[in-house]
Structures are given as C-alpha cells and as structure tokens.
Amino acid sequence: MELYQLRTFLTIAEEGNLTRAAEKLFTSQPAVSAQVKQLEEELGVKLFERSARGMALTREGKMLQEKARRIVEAARDFKHSAESLRETVSGELVFGLNNRPEVLKIVEVLGALTSEHPELNYDLVNGSSGTILEGIDDGSISIGFFEGVCEFPRIESHVLEPIELCIAAPAAWARELSSPDWKVLETKPWIFVSRACSYFRAIESICSDQGLKLQQRFRVDECLTVLNLVAEGLGLTLAARNHIEAPEFQGRIIALPHFQTTVNLSIGYLRENADRPAVAAARDVVLGLWKNDLAARDSSVTRGRGIRAARPKGRSHR
Incomplete structure (x- = not known):
C-alpha cells in the first residue's frame, strides 16, 4: 500500500x-x-x-x-x-502553476532556486487557481501561483501583479462584434473554463451584471486549449490579455471592448509552513523577482519621462 x-x-x-x-x-x-x-x-x-x-x-x-x-x-x-x-535546503518542493510559464517567470524562478539550493528537487503541477488553492490547503502543494481572491484562512498569500482580463473572440468575428452589444454576444457560443478558475467567477459576474444567459458550448480546464478553440472560430471566452496577445494568436484572436477587469496574480502557501526552508526559499525568490521587475519598469518609465522633459520647445514636425 x-x-x-x-x-x-x-x-x-x-x-x-x-x-x-x-x-x-x-x-x-x-x-x-x-x-x-x-x-x-x-x-x-x-x-x-x-x-x-x-x-x-x-x-x-x-x-x-x-x-x-x-x-x-x-x-x-x-x-x-x-x-x-537538514543544514541545507533540500528535499522536494511541489510548485503549483496556474498560468503560462512566461507569465509566472517560472524559468527565472527555478534558475535562481537551483543556483542557490542545488539539493532541492521540484514537482511542477498545473491547474486552475481554485485547484491550486485546494492543493495548498490540503498540503499536497507546497507553494503555488493563483489568481483572484483566496478564501482559505490557513493560506498566506502575497500579491505579485494585476492580470487584465477581457473577452477573447475569433478575429473573423471582428466586424460583427465591433460595437459593444451584449445581446449579440448572448447569441454566440461560449467556451467556459473550470468552475475552480477565477475566470469562471468573472464570467458569472458578467452574466449577473448584464442579465445574460450565455450559451456554454464547451467547458475546458486548460487555458491554451480554450484559446485555440477561440482561434478556430468555435466561440468566445474570457481570458488574460497577455494570453490573447501571445505571438501564436496574433491575427487569430481579438480582445473585445465590451468588458475589462483585473484579478491579482499571487503566490500562496500554508501559513504554518512559512518557515519551512524550501517554502521560504521559493517565496523569497518569487517576491524578489517581482520586486526587481517592478523596480526595472518604474526606472524605465522615469527615464522615459526624463527624455521627454529634456526635449527643446518649439514646433513639432510630423
């Protein structure tokens, strides 16, 4: 057994x-x-x-x-x-991933961790935000990324950045859906995500606010599959803008102007495990990467403003 x-x-x-x-x-x-x-x-x-x-x-x-x-x-x-x-950080760390690797900076995270703690091993599991949170709460996941609100009181979490959500539609439907008419969207087939995903709750919010009954033709648990279905003209969905704008979907998927909101991307772990060496190491690396990235973006904006301020006054040439 x-x-x-x-x-x-x-x-x-x-x-x-x-x-x-x-x-x-x-x-x-x-x-x-x-x-x-x-x-x-x-x-x-x-x-x-x-x-x-x-x-x-x-x-x-x-x-x-x-x-x-x-x-x-x-x-x-x-x-x-x-x-x-143990005197060194070792053992196995189960890392929950709810989004694309580039969004979660997972290559950079694992690169930093393996460099600092070469004896630590990893089990990477993919799932929706709700599934990741359930796994953290029941102890099967050591630390994980999730989007939206955490309703588990035992989980400690840190907000990393906001994720912009919008309605994704096949590019072939662009002209028909150019005006924000919810009643037209109600006639279209929709691709729903898992109920455990924060995007599902956002779709529920849309339906409640607009008094809609959307046609759920597909329910898919994996976001890349969802967007491939959209790209093939099989329906609409709610997705992160950074997914829609990924190179593989350029010219195939558009973001509609009907709806826009944000959910927070966060990292979470059991509060009682906060001092576990492996969990603490992963948390510190993740928070450090996002802090450095935010500082770099702020610095870039500041430099850009400085350049514009230094331009001489006078007529512009177009």
Whole structure:
C-alpha cells in the first residue's frame, strides 16, 4: 500500500467524483480509477459504491477514511520534521502553476532556486487557481501561483501583479462584434473554463451584471486549449490579455471592448509552513523577482519621462 493511493482514496471521498478528484490530484481519471481499484484489491474490501451520480463511500470506506487521513497527515508531518533538521535546503518542493510559464517567470524562478539550493528537487503541477488553492490547503502543494481572491484562512498569500482580463473572440468575428452589444454576444457560443478558475467567477459576474444567459458550448480546464478553440472560430471566452496577445494568436484572436477587469496574480502557501526552508526559499525568490521587475519598469518609465522633459520647445514636425 502506497501513500499516494491513500491520498487518492481521500480525495475521491471528499469530491465524490472521479473527474474532480483527478483534476485536484493533477492526474488523469483512468489513473485515479486504477489507484483506487488497486487499493481495494490489496485491502480486500470495497471502498466505494459507483453510480451515475458519482462515487459514494461504502460502510467500510467510511470506517477507514479517518484512519487514512491520520496516516497521510503523519507522513507529511514526519517529512516536514526531517526537512527542518537538514543544514541545507533540500528535499522536494511541489510548485503549483496556474498560468503560462512566461507569465509566472517560472524559468527565472527555478534558475535562481537551483543556483542557490542545488539539493532541492521540484514537482511542477498545473491547474486552475481554485485547484491550486485546494492543493495548498490540503498540503499536497507546497507553494503555488493563483489568481483572484483566496478564501482559505490557513493560506498566506502575497500579491505579485494585476492580470487584465477581457473577452477573447475569433478575429473573423471582428466586424460583427465591433460595437459593444451584449445581446449579440448572448447569441454566440461560449467556451467556459473550470468552475475552480477565477475566470469562471468573472464570467458569472458578467452574466449577473448584464442579465445574460450565455450559451456554454464547451467547458475546458486548460487555458491554451480554450484559446485555440477561440482561434478556430468555435466561440468566445474570457481570458488574460497577455494570453490573447501571445505571438501564436496574433491575427487569430481579438480582445473585445465590451468588458475589462483585473484579478491579482499571487503566490500562496500554508501559513504554518512559512518557515519551512524550501517554502521560504521559493517565496523569497518569487517576491524578489517581482520586486526587481517592478523596480526595472518604474526606472524605465522615469527615464522615459526624463527624455521627454529634456526635449527643446518649439514646433513639432510630423
């Protein structure tokens, strides 16, 4: 019996659904199903009743649930205690990523960490903001990026920068959608993201504010897939402007003028783990990179203003 099998058992018990459990565990549904089947075979008891509505614990499953939780938590505490005894920052850091690598500066983050702490290993997992936050809260993710509001009281977070959101549309629809008419948008197919994503809550806010009933034709968990569907003319979605303006979507996707808002990109971790060497190292590197980047941008703006101020007065030539 492996710890990951117990974690899978507990996650399915909490979610009651294989698909949602797989999303939370950052794996596939067949893998989750195989793990729980192997556990049942090894234990010799049936843990779940399977139905069209989902997965429900059997009487035996309910009796074993709390014992499994104590084992997983004890193993986590044991690992954390061992990490605190090391003289160097080492072990494994599970990093949650909710956005494109260039947005999260993940190459720079990992470059700085591996240079400063060569004995530290990494497990990078991708998911929506809500899934990342759930993973941090239950201890399966050490530290992670997320967008929007954190509603988990045990999580400590630091705002890094605002992310601008707008409606993404196929470039072929540009003329038809040039005027901000919400009723026209209501007739178009929409591509929704996971309910665990902060963008989904933003779409819900649009519908509530405008009294709309949008046509959800697709629901996709991964943002790059969403934008590829938009680029192929299959629907509208809400997306970060920096995604829409990525080189691969130039001339294929446009940002509509109907709606614009911002959500904060943040880094978060369990407050009780703030002093864990690996978590503290990752936090400090991330905050340092964003602080330096902000200082560089401010310096660039200041230099630009200085250049304009130094121009001689007189007629301009166009």
